[in-house]
Amino acid sequence: MTSTDDPSPTGGAWAAVLAAAIGCACFGLVTDLSEMSKPVSKLLTFHTPTGDLSGKSTIGIVAWLLAWAILHALWSRRSIKRAAGITVLSVILLLLGLVLVFPPFVEMITGN
Amino acid sequence: MELSSREIWTAVHGMVLGAGFLLAFSGGLVGLWGLRSGWVTAEGAKKLLRQLAVATWGMAILAWLAVLLGTYVIYPWYRAKLPASATTQPALVTGAPGSLAAAPAAGVDLTRFPKYLLLSRPQTKEWHEFGMEWKEHIAWFCPILATAVAYVVARYGRHVIGDAKLRRALLILFTVSFFCAAVAGAFGALINKAAPTR
Numbered sequence: 001m002t003s004t005d006d007p008s009p010t011g012g013a014w015a016a017v018l019a020a021a022i023g024c025a026c027f028g029l030v031t032d033l034s035e036m037s038k039p040v041s042k043l044l045t046f047h048t049p050t051g052d053l054s055g056k057s058t059i060g061i062v063a064w065l066l067a068w069a070i071l072h073a074l075w076s077r078r079s080i081k082r083a084a085g086i087t088v089l090s091v092i093l094l095l096l097g098l099v100l101v102f103p104p105f106v107e108m109i110t111g112n
Numbered sequence: 113m114e115l116s117s118r119e120i121w122t123a124v125h126g127m128v129l130g131a132g133f134l135l136a137f138s139g140g141l142v143g144l145w146g147l148r149s150g151w152v153t154a155e156g157a158k159k160l161l162r163q164l165a166v167a168t169w170g171m172a173i174l175a176w177l178a179v180l181l182g183t184y185v186i187y188p189w190y191r192a193k194l195p196a197s198a199t200t201q202p203a204l205v206t207g208a209p210g211s212l213a214a215a216p217a218a219g220v221d222l223t224r225f226p227k228y229l230l231l232s233r234p235q236t237k238e239w240h241e242f243g244m245e246w247k248e249h250i251a252w253f254c255p256i257l258a259t260a261v262a263y264v265v266a267r268y269g270r271h272v273i274g275d276a277k278l279r280r281a282l283l284i285l286f287t288v289s290f291f292c293a294a295v296a297g298a299f300g301a302l303i304n305k306a307a308p309t310r
Contacts, residue, residue: 010278013268017281020260024253031249049188057183057252064256083277090281094253094288101249103242 011075014086019071021093023064028100030059035110118189122309125186129178130297133254136171137290143167144265144283149274161269168262168286175255175293182300187248189309191227194220226307239306243299251296257289 034041034052044055080086099105115123143164146152152160197220222229230240261282265272272279 008271010268010271010275013264013271013278014281016260016263017278017285020256020285023256027249027252027256047184049191050183051191053183053187053248056249057179060252061256083275083281087277087281087284091284094284097253098250098288101246103245106245 009075009077009079010083011078011080012072014080014083015071015075016068018086018090018093019064019068021090021097022067023060024097025093025100026063026067026097027056027060028097030056030063031101032106032109035106116310118186118309121181122186122304125178125181126297126300126304129174129181130293130300133171133174133178133258133293134290134297136167136174137286137293140164140167140171141283141286141290144261144272144279144286147269147273148276148279152273157273161265161273165262165266165269168258168265172255172258172262175258175289178293179251179255182251182296183248186309189226190244192225194225194228223308223310226303226309229307230303236306239299239303243303247296247299247303250292253292254289254296257285257292261286261289 030044034044034056041052044052044059046058047054143160147157147160147164149157222232227240227244230236230244264278264282268278272282
């Protein structure tokens with residue numbers, strides 16, 4: 001049987017999990033900011049044919065990778081004791097991201 | 113029987129990359145679910161981990177290719193701007209009933225502008241305002257989550273076997289990535305039926 005008491009740290013794994021959730025929440029946040037403000041939408045138009053989706057996705061990806069790099073640097077040599085807490089936080093951030101890109105919610109906060 | 117280049121790229125996006133991801137999900141989920149000490153022998157775990165790492169990285173690559181192709185190649189065709197002459201015709205851009213009939217008179221074939229074709233009729237405008245708006249954003253969650261799962265399986269596979277909390281977290285990420293891909297795929301197929309990208 002495979003040993004379950006491996007002494008090597010799992011912080012890097014938890015960094016990847018939490019960073020992915022942070023990336024999704026940031027993507028949702030940027031999406032709503034862009035919907036609420038025309039100047040922001042214009043600012044996020046990195047590629048004209050695609051419109052502001054190019055900027056929203058780029059910012060979301062950058063936020064994800066940045067969060068991953070920071071968390072990895074902080075946790076990769078550690079074993080995480082509050083793993084359940086990270087799971088709960090990740091689920092909350094994922095739900096937040098999903099709500100922030102759900103069109104009826106976007107319409108509600110933008111008033112359109 | 114003929115397909116335009118736009119139809120071929122749309123098919124690659126949805127029927128090859130997107131459908132490939134969705135079809136692979138059930139296998140990946142079963143593999144991830146069964147990856148636990150007590151269920152597999154050391155030799156079996158090693159083999160399963162290798163297969164799962166290949167499968168999850170394959171899914172992540174499919175997801176990335178699907179969103180990049182969708183966002184930077186197909187979406188610009190979908191949201192192509194109407195010619196300046198057409199935008200001066202209020203009926204065409206406000207979605208007033210009967211505006212579709214006015215299109216040929218204005219010299220604009222709305223079938224070349226899927227977004228405006230959907231917006232031109234009250235019966236179809238929700239396909240854009242709800243369907244496409246949701247699809248274009250939620251789809252981006254999929255490659256992010258799939259990459260995180262693939263990385264953890266490939267790099268921390270032995271821990272996934274022994275650590276129920278880590279395995280549970282990965283199952284959540286993996287399932288949410290499937291949900292996002294399913295929403296994007298379903299709306300993509302339905303929108304392309306209502307206003308095909310040709």
